Amino acid sequence: MAADPAIRAIAALDDELRRGMYEFIRDARRPVTRDEAAAAVGISRKLAAFHLDKLVAAGVLHATFQRATGLRRVGRAPKVYEPTGGDIRVSLPPRQYDLLAGILLDAVLAAGADEGARDAAVRTARERGHEIGADHRRRTRPGRLGAERALTIATGLLESHGFAPARDSPRCVRLRNCPFHPLAERAPDTVCAINHAFLDGLLDGLDARSVTARLAPQAGECCVRLTATT
Template sequence: MEKAGSAVTAVAALEDDLRRGMYDYIRRARRPVGRDEAAEAVGISRKLAAFHLDKLVDAGLLCARYAPLDGIRKVGRTPKVYEPARTDIRISIPPRRHDLLAEILLDAVLTEGDQENAAQAAKRAAREHGHRLGAAERERTRPGRLGAERALTRAREVLAEYGFEPDREAPDCVRLRNCPFHPLTARSPELVCGLNHAFLSGFLTGFEARSVEAVLEPRPGECCASLRSA
């Protein structure tokens, strides 16, 4: 998942016309591009092009390596070449995670069982996605036994990265202030809120946060769910 801070840094790097011009040129080239060629594309010196290209690398928009251009090895130092990074850069304010919802629905379509309807398959897929996230986070952090206080704190930290904008509303409650699936929720609130609840429940199960549960508490302009001490 692309973090919001990284995405903002990447977009800010493209504010400069020269950087944006070289980035567009390299994307269209569909092959490694050297500094001389990039410089010529926007009409600047090789030295200045090198500065801007490396800034694009630092922002995560380009990848750089040393390789012969056109596959021809020449005498002297191997040139530095640039290619587009294989990452998507997206910014949404407030945060949205339509890609996550799409993954859940795709998994539901591909794995729907004979005894399930579409909605049941989607909720199962959402729960499985959440469970994988929670299990991976538990494996990464190895938090040991989780009481309600610690579980709510850790869940808040993780779900913030997914755009839920969690807020410690009370000692026993983390309120999710933002719906990452909006505005799709407005088209089918029962389905999307059900998927959201299943995802959060799966996350808590995978994280082994038995002292916390996800509850549906819809409020206008906010996520439909809260996390509460069980």
């Protein structure tokens, strides 16, 4: 199984020299040459090249060949490095606070005049789940989904969102992780309602009519299970 990209990035930055060069390049806010990176941490250019290439392979830095402004075009342009710009986050077990934050922000922006905050959040969660399911259906064109196929597709989508799905039986998927924990501990009714609406919307977007998202709270797990209907 391939390592998570974020874990590879964190592992690459566990070296003090690499971390020092990464911080120097990030703070420079411009392309940095190997010589500059080497000087920043006090090592040779050759050793710096080795560590910089490790950071590129881990997805932490991006490398190009670029000549400094004002220099004569003689010889090959030097290799320069910049941060890739992406966030590096590792959470074990997985958390998806950005998903919940996006749902809540959209709910605030789109709430109707006569709509309460909780109702707006639940509605927005269902819409977000529907978008994810419908987008997958457009891209893959799975055709009419029976219960088995629908549960398989939903399992893959929910795995990527940190729900840690597990097939309890051929007709039931248990979600072993709540990606919004520990916020769910602070407001379980609200977060579970958002979770339920999100998963219900995802199934609707997939047009998975043979599968139902139902509330089935259990300690240490997501409050929702997916069950094939009879």
